[in-house]
Amino acid sequence: MTTVLKVDSITMQFGGVIAVNNLNIDIHEGEIIALIGPNGAGKTTAFNMITGVYKPTKGRILYTNDAGEEVDITGMKPSTIAQLGVARTFQNIRLFKELTVYENVMIAEHLHLKSDFLSATLHLPWYNKEQQVAEEEVERLLKEVGLWEERGEKASSLPYGKQRRLEIIRAMATHPKVLLLDEPAAGMNPNETDDLTAFIKTIHDKYHLTVFMIEHHMDLVMEISDRIYVLDFGQTIAKGTPQEIQNDDRVIEAYLGVDEDA
Amino acid sequence: MKKKRDLILSVILLIVLFGLSWLLNSEMDSYVRRIANLCMIYAIIGLSMNVTNGFAGQFSLGQAGFMAIGAYVVGIFTVPVAARATVFYAVPMNPAIAGIQLPVWAALLGGGLLAALVAFLIGAPILRLKGDYLAIATLGFSEIIRIVITNASSITNGALGIKDIPTLNDARYIFLATAIAFVFIAALINSSYGRAFKAIREDEIAAEAMGINLYKHKCLAFMISAFFAGVGGGLYAMLLGTVDPKNFLFTLTYNFLLIIVLGGMGSITGSMFGAIIVTAGLEYLRIFDEPLELFGMNIPLFRPGLRMVIFSVLLMVCVLFWRHGIMGTKELTWDRIAQFCKNPLAVFKRKGAAK
Numbered sequence: 041m042t043t044v045l046k047v048d049s050i051t052m053q054f055g056g057v058i059a060v061n062n063l064n065i066d067i068h069e070g071e072i073i074a075l076i077g078p079n080g081a082g083k084t085t086a087f088n089m090i091t092g093v094y095k096p097t098k099g100r101i102l103y104t105n106d107a108g109e110e111v112d113i114t115g116m117k118p119s120t121i122a123q124l125g126v127a128r129t130f131q132n133i134r135l136f137k138e139l140t141v142y143e144n145v146m147i148a149e150h151l152h153l154k155s156d157f158l159s160a161t162l163h164l165p166w167y168n169k170e171q172q173v174a175e176e177e178v179e180r181l182l183k184e185v186g187l188w189e190e191r192g193e194k195a196s197s198l199p200y201g202k203q204r205r206l207e208i209i210r211a212m213a214t215h216p217k218v219l220l221l222d223e224p225a226a227g228m229n230p231n232e233t234d235d236l237t238a239f240i241k242t243i244h245d246k247y248h249l250t251v252f253m254i255e256h257h258m259d260l261v262m263e264i265s266d267r268i269y270v271l272d273f274g275q276t277i278a279k280g281t282p283q284e285i286q287n288d289d290r291v292i293e294a295y296l297g298v299d300e301d302a
Numbered sequence: 303m304k305k306k307r308d309l310i311l312s313v314i315l316l317i318v319l320f321g322l323s324w325l326l327n328s329e330m331d332s333y334v335r336r337i338a339n340l341c342m343i344y345a346i347i348g349l350s351m352n353v354t355n356g357f358a359g360q361f362s363l364g365q366a367g368f369m370a371i372g373a374y375v376v377g378i379f380t381v382p383v384a385a386r387a388t389v390f391y392a393v394p395m396n397p398a399i400a401g402i403q404l405p406v407w408a409a410l411l412g413g414g415l416l417a418a419l420v421a422f423l424i425g426a427p428i429l430r431l432k433g434d435y436l437a438i439a440t441l442g443f444s445e446i447i448r449i450v451i452t453n454a455s456s457i458t459n460g461a462l463g464i465k466d467i468p469t470l471n472d473a474r475y476i477f478l479a480t481a482i483a484f485v486f487i488a489a490l491i492n493s494s495y496g497r498a499f500k501a502i503r504e505d506e507i508a509a510e511a512m513g514i515n516l517y518k519h520k521c522l523a524f525m526i527s528a529f530f531a532g533v534g535g536g537l538y539a540m541l542l543g544t545v546d547p548k549n550f551l552f553t554l555t556y557n558f559l560l561i562i563v564l565g566g567m568g569s570i571t572g573s574m575f576g577a578i579i580v581t582a583g584l585e586y587l588r589i590f591d592e593p594l595e596l597f598g599m600n601i602p603l604f605r606p607g608l609r610m611v612i613f614s615v616l617l618m619v620c621v622l623f624w625r626h627g628i629m630g631t632k633e634l635t636w637d638r639i640a641q642f643c644k645n646p647l648a649v650f651k652r653k654g655a656a657k
Contacts, residue, residue, distance in 0.1 A: 091511060122513035130511075136504035138631065147501045150494045151513030157522055160493035161486060171494065214513055 041068040042104060044250050045090070045126070045218055050099030050114075052085050052274075059085040061274040062099070067218070072244060072251040074261045076285075077271035078294055083254045084131055086271070087222055090252075091128050092118040106217070123151050127216035129207045131223045131254075137196035141187055141206060142178065144195050148213035149174035178213065185209045185239070201232045205239065212243060219243075221253035225260050233257050237264055262286070270294065308636045316481055323477035335471055336541065337585050342473075342480040343537045345577035348561035349487050349570060350530030355559075356568035356631075357491060358523035359503025360429070361437045363555050364421075365531050367444025370550035371420060372413030372532030373539035374451060377464040379404040379412070380540075385466045392462060393455040406468070410479075410536040417532030418525040420447075425521040441552055452547040463546030470540040479537060483530050488570050490526065499523050503568070564620060564627050572629030579628075587613055 047065035051058065060082040067073050075083050088094045090101055095115035103113045105124055113121050122128075136144050152174065153160070155167040182188040185205050190198060195206060204224060211219060224240070225233045237260050244251055244264075255261050261268065262282045270278040270285060272294040278285055285291055326338055347365060354362045383403050386395055394400075404412065428439040451458045458464070470476070490496050498519050501509040510516055539545045557580065565576025587609035594604040620627075632638075 093507070117515065118507075118510040119513050119515040122511055128511050130508065134505050134508035134511075136501050136508065138504055139500060143497060143500070146494075147497050147509070147514070148512045150498045150501075153494050155494075157490070157493075157495045160495050161490040163489060163493065167493070174494070210512070 041070070042108075043067065043102075044069050044104050045252070046102040046104075046110075047086070047090065048100040048102060050086075050089055050096040050101060052082070052089055052094060053097040058274050060089070060096075060271075063271070063274075063276060065269055067250055067252055069250055070244075070248060071266045072240075072264050073253070074265040074268045075252065075254045075271060076256070076258075076261060076268060077277075080273075081271040082274040083271055084222060085274075087128065087220055087254065090121075091126060091220065092116050092121045103218075119151075122214055122216075125215070125217035126220065127211035127214045127218070128220035129204075129211050129222055129224060131226065133203050133207055135195040135203060135207055135210070137194070139195060140192055141182070141195055141198065142191040144206060145178045145181060145210050145213045146174065148210050149177060151214060181209050181213055201228060201235070204228070204236065208239070208243070212247070216249070218250045218252060221251065221255075223254050223256065225255060225257045228257075230259075233260055236260070240264060304637070311636050320474070320477060320481070323473040326473045332471060335473055337582060338473055339471060339476045339541055341578050341581040342476045343534050343541060344557065344561060344581050345574050346480050346483045346537070347531050347534035348558050348565065348573040348577045349483055350527045350534065351558045352562045352565075352567065352570065352573045353487060353490075353499070353527040353530075354523050356562055356566075356573075357496065357503060358499040358520060360520055360523065361433055362440040362524065362527070363437050363552070363559070364440035364444045364528075365558050366550045366552055366554040367440075367447035368417040368421065368528040368531035369535030369538065369554070370444070370447050370451060370545075370547070371417040371528075372410070372535030373545045373550070374458055374464075375413030375416055375532070376406075376409045376536035376539045377467050377545040378457065379409045380406055380468055381464060381466050382468075389464055389466055390456075390459050393460065395459075396456040399457065406470070406540070410533050413536040414529040414532035417535075418529040421525045421528035422521060425524045429517060429520045429524060441555070444550070444552055444555065448547050448550050451550075458547075461547060463544055463548075465544045467539055467543050467545065469543040470537070476537060476541075479533065483533070484570065484574070487526075487530070491570060495519070495522065500568075560617070562627075564617070566627035566629035566631060568631035569627070569629035569633055571634040572627055572632075575628050583616075584609070584613060 043066050045065070045067040047063055049062045049064055050060060051062055052060040063086055065073070075086065077083055085094065089096045092113070092115070099114070100112055101114045102110050103124060103126065105111050111124065113124065136147065153167070153170050155164070155170060159167045179188065182191055187202060187206060187209070190202070195203065198206060208221065208224065221240070225236050228236060240251065241264055243249060265282060267279065267281060268285045269276060270288070270291050277290045277294055278288045280288070326335060347369060351365050354360045378399065379402060381389055383401060386400060424443055428436060428443070431439055452461050454460070491499070498509070498514045501512065501514055502516060502519060506516060542549070561576035561580050562573055564579060565574070566572030590604060590608040590612055591606045592604065594601045
């Protein structure tokens, strides 16, 4: 199996606070990897470094592009990383709230349009062709996720669960190889979580995606992840298959605390 | 089918409006013509400001500066060569440009392009700023342009301004320019670049995560905005027949801010309505500036300046009760008009709903 994303001992320091310390993660093609840990462990910071929001204080992040070449994406612009094929969602949903469901997904197609702004403005034939391809793509994606009927609604008027799905499908419209999900099931009830689990599995299988996610719902994590990394206070305290993690003393300790009497 | 219908209706509307501008030109006196032309020019500049402020969500207050660039390019290059010695009587014109005279359309285009170039050059440092800071930086920049113009006497004739610019108080040409600006900006906003601008307005971080290069798109919006402000400024210079640095004080920018806030930030048709209301409104409120006698008594309030008081009150009422302006981010589309014709009351009913 080839490595798609290789996080090579990255450290992120904010003044005196070390949010992430010497993190190493290897993600192989087609895997579903979960990153778990208590609140404030540095999980979202790790995501922000991979997607270019923060530049790591130390370390490198390597990404294998479609041609099979390793690219150093450390400190690249978020937009460039997205163009290379790493898409993400956000912990606190970040949809384009005042725009319609359709526009939200359509915007993600923008990076595939080669036309310059003049030919786009004048709606020249080659732009129209690209635009049509994008439109068909968006229609297909929205139908797949069951949001086609609501395409004209404002994104902010959708119920919570659908907003989460819309955010995932918006990320999918950038045609990613690696999809980073930041707490996709946050605030969902068990039913919705089950639906989401099935949904993530479906898109993973269908698009040969590599999924890397932060999640607190253990049912979801244990059910779909191939491997799990556990972070606490910026350090990796454990990694392995769901079974290994469930029985790891340090993980239990991090989550439940130490029994003083024992 | 619908697209075709809308296109046909729009073309018909444009032709009808063009016919009206023809009529305006031949039937109306020059005062009315001047107001109508000013409305259209302000509409162009309002539209241009809406591209950055309304669509890309970058609060820029540099419009007066870009207008000044366009106006001066037109001023400098369209004054007949023979008349230049009398215009530049204090400091002779720089010999390098003294002999160049451009046709009007080339000067207008050149003014727009120079404004866009300046926008590109200053965009690199200042587009990193956000919100209020960007507003202050662009405001400062427009003052810098004005001061440079005031001091570059051999090119701009300094504080004396440039007179004898061939005037263009002709509604037909100005209408054509407005129509081109309107169609171009409407088409831009409906293209994928327009969607990218809106994405930046809504959420910069998410837009970036969707592969939209923030700097590139902000700079593009800024340049397009500057281009049309420059063209608008050139037309403004030709409407007045003179340019003077004092025409482009930063207070001028607030006129356009007013237009887009009133019309709706992020609405193209809104900017058109805003421009008409603000420009025509300010003119027709002049009755309040004239002394008024009622029952033999002179009402003391009616004196020069009252119209500004009334106008301000109207604006405050509008902003308080109609916070998103007349149109908000909506557009007046043919669909909407058709709906209104079928059921006029439904438009008001829907307002209550969460749409």
